Amino acid sequence: MSHSSESPVAVVVDGYSAGNYYPAAFGRLGARVIHVQSTPELIPSMLAPDLSQYAENVVCSDEEVLVDKLRPYGPVCVIAGQEGAVVLADRLSEALGIPSNGSALSQARRDKYEMIEALRRAGVRCADQFKSGDAGAVTAWAEARGTYPVVVKPLSSAASDGVYICNDASDVRAAAETVLGSPDIFGGANTEIVVQSYLKGTEYIVDTVTSDGHRYACGVWRYEKSLLPTGKNIYNRDILLDADSDPVPALIAYVDEVLAALDVRWGPAHVEVIVTDEGPALVEIGTRLNGNIDAGFHDVCLGHNQASLAAQAYARPEEFQKQYGGQAYRKLRPAVVYNTPTELDGVVASVDEAVVEEISALDSVHRVGVKLAAGSRIRPTVDLLTSSLRVYLTAPDEERLTAAYERVRELKDDVYHLA
Template structure:
């Protein structure tokens, strides 16, 4: 298929979940879109790409073949639709000679161990860590440090998958064995397990978009998390932070160091940072969209959204740099994203639409999504994937936002009736 010569072409690799916001963003700037599906079958743990939004879908993982087929479309850029697609998107962009972060530091932008070591080499404040294929070695490292808790996690995953806060050697061993025996959320086996020092402090999301090394902080959100007795630290609310807060410049400055250390010069980044007594410290960063993105919601609260900004950074970089380079977002309205936890355990018999409608009717609720359908398994929440309901909330004032959130917490488990 040959596209119109005057139109830019954007390539999206594995446009799952949040990546589904790219087609409208690029099309809004007059771009054509090509999708690369890296696996013969769709990955089932994420919302599949809407291929009807693309002019073409290229299936395969052979690098040389993909480059040849994509070169025929003269693409402007290659972007990752989800975390696992970052290395392929970096490599394809590099081989095609388009605007790209390149592949030299791709491992450090995906592998959590390499990520932190890259920061350490660059002199950027970071956690202490160790990795191994042997749970006993992981336990020994934690014991030798003599300071608990520690955090055990996979090297490459997302959405708090497999992450546990451990307070004893037995908990470390169990968590490490779990990582090594359970595939990550992308269906890939974990060959190694990572253990890191526990970072005490408040955790924040810092979202950015970059064009030719000019970074724009497009949102800072404070995490509310709940630490379960099992050591799982589950998501609750993300609260939009006032950019006038003294924390935002400190987080922005620190993340600038992180982006430089990881050679992130183009496109989106979604970082999780804990503000410790010593200052901000990176938990992890992904060069992809925030998984909680909802374009219309973010447009209302911030005046833009990360997908649209990314499209502009690649298609009109000069315009992006002039308007956004080195700057920080404005907060137009109080906002929160709620990933509802549950203690329900069983099979969903039905979804009570009247309760969903009652939630949707709350003044602050912009959108609500009941993730499960009849016949699906519902189980106690241990990570983002096992949260059965998500709501985006915004209001004219914080009091209304809080009141509706509290009402929502009382309604959430009435959405599902179990068999």
């Protein structure tokens, strides 16, 4: 039986976190959306998919069975809802013979080491690196190379989990032993780690959506970071840049090389790039939505959002390619995403809703994401996962935006009362 005569069908694999924006995005284009849950139980460490938004939820971990179940629907795409689903989505779409990035370079799009090696093979500027499951070997490589700092990180985690900047051999050994001794964000064992040359410079986010090789740059943001005494470089603000301001055109041109090297022809990509003295160099790429996405916020400051663009790229490719192919976004309003750091240490007794309301009521605040609930452990911020709030701010001018940001800074620690 074929369903293709009805409305088109989109398949989302593991629609956690940012993937929750897909059902509405495809729905607006008249597509029905089916969810594939690749694990018997939902993964507890991420914001769960809202299964009520899907026409159906297929719980299955056997790929051949999945392909047989999905084929009658004639889906327009199989798309990853989050980072961990990229490889499976690539294989399913390839097996179904529908638009796909294919599986040949899937590992290079997930594994931080393979990613950089694929760039090196393609002659694209990238970091020096080495990988091993042995902390001693990692330390020896750093010592032999003789230039510090170096970066130690897991092969395939996310959200700056387990990333250490190391200034000498003892730092490298300690970081290597810590990462090898702990699971990644998805609960998998870190059997190998990668050590890389430290890319010195300012870091940027480049978000793209591609439809059959026609790339659209849908947002470029500059990371403002704070270096902690621990050597952790934490995210503070993501600041939206004008598309024609330096170094945005150079970043987009570099990202085009990265997409080509990794054979990304379809769908969204979230790319982190550092502009070094030699030019842009890749930190990493995820062929999925920006985890920081807030569709309504992006609609206000950019006039579109990555989820709706990705849906259009698959469901209405000709329309997308004509409207967006080879183009870049236009910044409609100044905007920042503020991941608030905290020094608080203890157990949250309560969330002060009055303070949350005061922050939310600021003219320039689009949304406040309160990350902890009563009973949660709050610790001093060491990475993206341990920031206390995520606040989306946009205003007609920079002055108002800055004023609101400063007020949020004053109020952020009053949100949580500790036991």
